[in-house]
Amino acid sequence: MIEIADASLVDWSRAQFALTAMYHWVFVPLTLGITFILAFMETLYVKTGNEEWKKITKFWMTIFGINFAIGVATGIILEFEFGTNWSNYSWFVGDIFGAPLAIEGILAFFMESTFIAIMFFGWNKVGRKTHLLATWLTAIGANLSALWILVANGWMQKPVGMVFNPETARNEMQSFWDVLFSQTAVDKWLHATSSGFVLASVFVIGISAWYLLKNREIMLAKKSIVVASVFGLLSSVYLVWTGDNSARTIAHDQPMKFAALEGLYNGSEGAGLVAIGMFSSNVADPTNENLKDFSMKLEIPNFLSYMAFLDWDAFVPGVHDLINGNEKYGYMSANEKIERGKVAIAKLGEFKEAKKAGNDSLATALKAELTSADFQNNYFKYFGYGYFTNTNDLIPNVPLTFYSFHIMVGLGFFFILLFILSLIYIWKGTFEKKKWFMKMAIISIPLAYVASQAGWIVAEVGRQPWVVQDLMPTISAVTKISSGSVMLTFWLFAVLFTVLLIAELKIMFRQIKIGPKH
């Protein structure tokens, strides 16, 4: 009954999804944040009646439009890829996962597309206040779009509010509110949107700094810096707070991901946080080449225990505790989980056989057993583990997760510093005299994108090998198709998106060079 796709198909399918998701995420965070910056600026225009603010709003709106178009282009692929490349997944969880996607379309996308048209074309067609309302609704619509897809993603990281139905061989929703308000989903949305606010603020400050460095558009640049620095500072503090919450949720629900992002192999009480670390080429564990030793690390004692469980002495499990099990602290071994998963899969197979043979009484008994609370909690919970034989396959890529996490966090704190200095210098009127700072602000733009992408690598690489945590591994989620077909579409998208990205960047740079219309 169980068919596992060949490795190259899984790899190409993952590569294609990663490619489209990462390209899409190049454009989304700027949209999430800059729409609010536009709304603030236009609000200032409507409040003060100062035409300068209108000019500033329109300039950033042009930049936004260029970015938005390609964000839309890359987004449509993602939605349909769940079906085209992950069709087994789509059925297994479609009853839960489809709803947020539909709501996203009905409630958020239409809001965004209707009001964006008013924002761009409505200056002379609707009243000033209506136009302002449209700008605000575009920002809200964009961020609501993010909500629904992140609810879906949050559910994959921590499946809640559903029960498995053996008749249909899928998970079915039992509580819409549990899915919507799951801690993981809420954390994800708040963290991802606020990261967009920070990125957009860095973007606006960086470009404004370039104008100041070139000694042009002084008024536009300074006013933009004020808005972006305040918004950026508030957002980044919030970003740290939501990130901190996310870490705790991960430690609780996805301990393997947590161990990977800290490079923690052997758990301990009062575990230290590696603030800075480098892996050597030495393998820490002869059975798994993925686990490398640290060649250098700077550790803050007890901090990891506190971050994970708000207790300086709490036990944080490492990779080995999760694989080999740790009785003392109540962690089941991976082999035990694999055995239980196999029992769940076999039981489902028996049920299907009984149904096929027309043995109704046996089928009814098996269904009752499959859906009993005892079976659900002790066996079905580990359903996905039944697909594995080698416990090493349960460990994500530790160095990639570790580095991405640390780059993201490090840059996050760097941006706070950037916003504070930016505010101080603009307050004192010395911004345009600090050449080093203006250059740093410009360099910060690509860094913001790096941090943003790194965040998603932590989230998605860190949770491998799971598509749905503990229930469905990536290898069983994929559409059965020749890997050559997926390879071909991978390259098609790679070329297409790269060409469009280059076009986008060229247009964007040129528009910035041209500057606002006088």
Place this chain on the structure above:
Amino acid sequence: MFENLSMLALQQYWWVLVSVLAALFVFLTFVQGGQTLLYTIGKTEAEKTIILNTLGRKWEFTFTTLVTFGGAFFASFPLFYSTSFGGAYWVWLAILIVFVIQAVAYEYRKKPANLLGAKTFEIFLVLNGLLGTILIGTAVGTFFNGAMFSLNDLNQVQWQTPFRGLEAVLTFHNVALGLAVFFLARILGLLYFIFTVDNEAIVTRSRKQMLVNSALFLVFFLYFLVWLILKEGFAVAPENGVVSMEKFKYLHNLLQMPLVLVILLVGVFGVLWGIISTIFMNSLKGFIFAGAGTVLTVLALFFVAGFNNTAFYPSVYDLQSSLTIQNASSSKFTLVAMSYVSLLIPFVLAYIVYFWRAINSKKITDEEMKEESHVY
């Protein structure tokens, strides 16, 4: 309130909603149809600018409707989503790619330093209009002619041809629907120009184009419709869900659901009246009739495909793998939850219509193109 509905009633309610989205989408492909007429109607740069701006203010609605159609189908009939998208891989990816190139084309065409040049972005728009409509129409044709797949015990799809859906073009009836949608989109595009543009050359050329496009539309549409009425269909036995072939199934559906027959006839009449009043009576408002007629016609075709114990996504490889609104749907819980969300749809439609009218209150002119701050 939705909790008290039967499972079947909920499935039917969601089939209606999915059909409405499909119908609105086909109506909104006037954007795609209009794009394919860029060079036929727009002879000068100024004319092309007007055409692309009158369409460009609406392209996102078509795009968003397509995305929402996908999302709503996923939520309400996930087995269709996993079977068709995963199975007919190449068809859907081809459709997606032509929508990707559309999304950037409006914004980038006129911008300096756009890498590919204005002409390339214009070709993107023409390709989107041409392939987008034909491919989607052909794919929907398989609702009536079936596809080559089977489902295993876990409801996972196995596609039975290496062409992954592209084999649909081998059935002319599918292609006829694709071409009918294509020419209908062009008619709607022409009617939209006549309805919204204040430029004599564009309006005159659009009127001239109406005749040939209407004739071609009628050829393919009538072929599709007549063959549909005469052909065998995929019937589902209501007592046990067994699928079998039934002669004149779709004719029976129309006769057994007289309301659907009326919707179809009114729809076709609306499209014809839109065409006739424009060609022979110089009307400027043909777009309204043809647009409303399109919505009703597509709605009726979807009802014929899914209601009255019919398999809406049949498998000709294994009849019993065919999808029906009953075996492909979400659980009752999800359908109920989504039904509450659907109560917001009238509100969404209301604000779309309100702001659509605000933008369209005046006809688009050359002067506006010179004054407007955001021009495509």
